[in-house]
Amino acid sequence: MPPMERLRRIMHLLRSPGGCPWDAEQTHESLVRHLLEEAYEVAAAVRSGDRDELVDELGDLLLQPVFHAEIASETGRFDFDDIARAICEKLIRRHPHVFGEADASTPAEVLSQWEWIKAAEKGGRETGADSGSGSGLNPAGSGTQQGSVLKRANEGQPSLLAAAKLQRKAASVGFDWDSPGPVLDKVREELGEVAEALDSGDAEAVAAEIGDLLFAVVNLARKTGNEAEILLDAANRKFVRRFRAVEDDLHARGLGLAEAGLGAMEEAWQRAKSAEAS
Numbered sequence: 434m435p436p437m438e439r440l441r442r443i444m445h446l447l448r449s450p451g452g453c454p455w456d457a458e459q460t461h462e463s464l465v466r467h468l469l470e471e472a473y474e475v476a477a478a479v480r481s482g483d484r485d486e487l488v489d490e491l492g493d494l495l496l497q498p499v500f501h502a503e504i505a506s507e508t509g510r511f512d513f514d515d516i517a518r519a520i521c522e523k524l525i526r527r528h529p530h531v532f533g534e535a536d537a538s539t540p541a542e543v544l545s546q547w548e549w550i551k552a553a554e555k556g557g558r559e560t561g562a563d564s565g566s567g568s569g570l571n572p573a574g575s576g577t578q579q580g581s582v583l584k585r586a587n588e589g590q591p592s593l594l595a596a597a598k599l600q601r602k603a604a605s606v607g608f609d610w611d612s613p614g615p616v617l618d619k620v621r622e623e624l625g626e627v628a629e630a631l632d633s634g635d636a637e638a639v640a641a642e643i644g645d646l647l648f649a650v651v652n653l654a655r656k657t658g659n660e661a662e663i664l665l666d667a668a669n670r671k672f673v674r675r676f677r678a679v680e681d682d683l684h685a686r687g688l689g690l691a692e693a694g695l696g697a698m699e700e701a702w703q704r705a706k707s708a709e710a711s
Contacts, residue, residue: 440496441513444503461501468497480666526550548605552582582606593662596651613656620649678705 434442447456471494478490502513527550529535530543537543582602590598603609610616623646630638654661682701683693690698 440499444499448503459500459504461504464497464500471497591662593651593665596648597655597661600652600655610656613653616649616653616656620646620653623649675702675705678708
């Protein structure tokens with residue numbers, strides 16, 4: 434049996450009477466958390482460079498659409514073939530420079546064309562128009578149908594990724610700075626407003642200004658060609674690495690974290706930081 438068909442068969446048996454009680458009680462809604470977790474674990478495996486780990490995590494992620502398809506097939510809503518058919522048709526439709534007569538010779542042109550077609554498709558569905566007719570390459574028309582370039586741009590994503598996507602969407606219609614310099618000025622401005630809010634003692638204002646600061650920092654990452662989600666993940670891993678070095682340092686000196694005090698921990702932190710730089 435081909436591996437993909439075997440996977441679908443296993444999932445069917447798990448959901449069938451006499452199968453697995455846990456699998457049998459799952460719903461589309463209950464699986465959302467697992468879908469998100471698996472996607473993040475794939476991203477971690479990519480960053481690790483470990484081939485076996487990546488294969489394993491991609492398998493876990495692949496299980497999710499198979500699981501959802503099996504649940505839906507039980508009521509006749511759709512099945513895995515419907516999912517595969519839909520993405521095949523979408524890939525052909527959104528690559529007219531490969532499967533049609535459109536021209537897109539650079540990655541930037543391809544992305545721009547993709548967004549135009551996507552906007553036209555969504556607009557057509559919302560207005561009842563036939564999204565399959567025509568080229569779907571008219572940005573002005575698609576914007577009119579869609580209503581807003583930001584519609585649904587941040588749904589279902591972690592906030593850092595959503596912020597970057599919102600900013601890219603706005604930039605696609607010219608709402609953007611030309612260089613990172615003005616964005617850095619905006620970060621400084623937002624940081625100043627955080628300081629003012631802290632001085633005021635207004636907890637709601639502090640929270641709002643910190644949110645604005647985070648949004649500005651995401652924009653700075655984007656304007657320098659970086660993804661804030663990836664940068665923060667790298668910073669998280671750096672913090673874990675250095676904090677563990679602090680623990681080892683203090684342990685070697687016969688000190689526990691609770692008894693060391695902030696001064697000793699800061700000294701150990703600086704030694705860990707210097708060791709990485711050397």
